[in-house]
Every structure is written in structure tokens, then in C-alpha cells.
Amino acid sequence: MALPPWQPCPIRDVLDRIGDQWSLLILEALGRESVMRFNELSREVEGISRQMLSRTLKRLEQDGFVGRTVYAEVPPRVEYALTELGHSFLGPMRALVAWADGHHDQIRDARTAYVAREGS
Amino acid sequence: MALPPWQPCPIRDVLDRIGDQWSLLILEALGRESVMRFNELSREVEGISRQMLSRTLKRLEQDGFVGRTVYAEVPPRVEYALTELGHSFLGPMRALVAWADGHHDQIRDARTAYVAREGS
DNA sequence: CAGGATCCCGTTAGATACTG
DNA sequence: CAGTATCTAACGGGATCCTG
Numbered sequence: 001m002a003l004p005p006w007q008p009c010p011i012r013d014v015l016d017r018i019g020d021q022w023s024l025l026i027l028e029a030l031g032r033e034s035v036m037r038f039n040e041l042s043r044e045v046e047g048i049s050r051q052m053l054s055r056t057l058k059r060l061e062q063d064g065f066v067g068r069t070v071y072a073e074v075p076p077r078v079e080y081a082l083t084e085l086g087h088s089f090l091g092p093m094r095a096l097v098a099w100a101d102g103h104h105d106q107i108r109d110a111r112t113a114y115v116a117r118e119g120s
Numbered sequence: 121m122a123l124p125p126w127q128p129c130p131i132r133d134v135l136d137r138i139g140d141q142w143s144l145l146i147l148e149a150l151g152r153e154s155v156m157r158f159n160e161l162s163r164e165v166e167g168i169s170r171q172m173l174s175r176t177l178k179r180l181e182q183d184g185f186v187g188r189t190v191y192a193e194v195p196p197r198v199e200y201a202l203t204e205l206g207h208s209f210l211g212p213m214r215a216l217v218a219w220a221d222g223h224h225d226q227i228r229d230a231r232t233a234y235v236a237r238e239g240s
Numbered sequence: 241c242a243g244g245a246t247c248c249c250g251t252t253a254g255a256t257a258c259t260g
Numbered sequence: 261c262a263g264t265a266t267c268t269a270a271c272g273g274g275a276t277c278c279t280g
Contacts, residue, residue, distance in 0.1 A: 003248080024251090035257065036242075037241085037242085038241075038242050039242075042242095042258095050243070050244095051243090051244085051245095054242080054243055054244075070242095071260060073241095074241090075241045075242085076241055076242060076243090078241080078243085115260075
């Protein structure tokens with residue numbers, strides 16, 4: 001989502017980061033386990049490719065949601081964890097997820113009702 | 121965001137709808153005014169094109185967030201308002217927006233700190 | 241183990257022009 | 261007033277292969 005030249009909107013700025021396909025799911029996983037490694041995450045976040053995991057983690061790191069620690073070992077070990085900022089985001093995020101779970105049926109019903117009214 | 125064949129995830133399902141560039145801003149506007157007409161919305165939601173407003177409203181209507189009432193008049197009058205489902209969404213949405221407003225600076229700081237560390 | 245590089249395609253969103 | 265149609269550039273995301 002390319003930001004047009006007008007003033008930076010905080011809402012959109014945050015939504016651009018967490019509105020993609022994977023960010024929320026990664027944050028949710030990290031919210032459960034507190035510290036996770038790369039392949040651990042790729043197993044936990046079902047369906048994600050390594051590339052998207054890598055990209056999304058990097059963006060979350062850039063924006064301060066996630067911290068990344070590299071250990072100088074062989075084989076390499078990299079650990080990801082929520083930062084304080086990331087933790088503070090869990091509250092509103094879980095409220096949103098809870099709402100989504102609770103109203104998913106209504107949304108699906110609305111969709112079928114819509115196609116029944118308007119067709120396709 | 122094309123849903124892969126595995127089971128429909130409520131979180132992603134909701135996020136696909138409200139995670140785009142305009143939905144949240146439209147819902148926020150409708151949350152303030154309770155009833156709005158098309159051109160009123162296009163003025164209120166700054167920067168949106170008529171086309172994107174039209175498309176996004178239609179999707180929000182399909183998913184039951186927004187109701188649409190057409191009056192058989194000349195010139196035509198169409199009013200948009202939140203449904204009950206839409207209203208129930210305002211709570212978690214505002215929690216998210218408040219978080220975004222409150223932590224926007226930290227995110228921007230994290231970004232500049234990142235480029236200072238890693239470069240570009 | 242933890243990624244990066246490349247290719248490729250479907251979707252998104254902007255601009256512009258047109259309509260009932 | 262309240263939209264729709266078309267065209268196009270940009271982006272997201274999957275698959276595959278390669279590396280330190």
C-alpha cells in the first residue's frame with residue numbers, strides 16, 4: 001500500500017504493517033511462545049513459506065514489534081521474540097481476533113444473504 | 121489475498137476485509153456520523169477516489185458491516201449506515217486505532233533506529 | 241539452520257472517462 | 261447525485277533454487 005504524499009496517517013501506517021496475510025499470525029504465535037526460532041515459526045504458522053516468513057519477520061523487526069537475536073554458533077541459531085512494543089500490541093490484537101471469531105458466522109451469513117438478494 | 125485450500129481462518133477472513141487501505145477509515149467515518157451519503161463520505165474520507173469508495177462500500181455491505189438504502193428520488197439519494205454488526209466492530213476497531221495513535225512515534229523511531237543499525 | 245535471489249502471476253488501486 | 265467501465269502500474273505472495 002503505497003502512501004500518497006499527504007500527511008502520514010497513523011492508522012494506515014499501522015494497518016499497512018499488520019494488515020497483510022501473515023503478520024498477525026506470526027505475532028500471535030510469538031505471543032504464545034515468547035521465544036521462537038525460524039524453523040519453529042515456519043512450523044507453527046501453518047502454510048507460510050520460508051520467504052514470506054523471512055520478509056514479514058524483517059518488517060516486524062523494522063517496526064519494532066519483534067526482536068531478533070543471532071547467536072554465533074554452528075549451526076546458526078536465531079531467536080525471535082516480541083519486544084515491549086509487540087507485547088503492548090497483543091491487547092488490541094486479541095480483542096480484534098476475539099471479535100473475528102465471535103462474528104465470523106454473521107459475516108458468512110451476510111455474504112450468502114447478499115448474493116441471495118443481488119445475485120452473485 | 122487468495123485463500124489456499126486449507127480451512128477458512130476467521131482471523132484472516134476478517135482481516136482480508138478490514139485490512140485494506142480504506143475500510144477502516146470508512147467505518148470510522150460512519151461511526152461518527154451514523155448516516156452518510158456517497159459524496160459526503162468521499163469528502164470525509166480524505167484522499168479516496170470515487171471508485172475505491174464504491175468498491176469498498178460494496179464489500180462492506182456484502183459482509184454485513186454497512187447497510188445501504190436507496191431512495192427513489194431525483195436526484196438520487198443513497199444513504200449508508202453501520203449495521204448492528206458494524207457497530208459491534210467499533211469497539212475492537214477503536215482499541216486498535218487508539219493503540220496506533222499512541223504508539224505511532226515508537227514505530228517511527230524503531231524504523232529510523234533500524235536503518236541506523238543495518239543501513240537502508 | 242536460517243535465510244537470500246530470482247521468476248512469475250494474480251490482485252489491488254490509481255487515473256480517466258462515461259452513465260442513469 | 262451516485263455510481264460503472266476500462267486500462268495500467270505497482271505490489272503481494274507462491275514456487276524454486278542457491279548460500280553462509
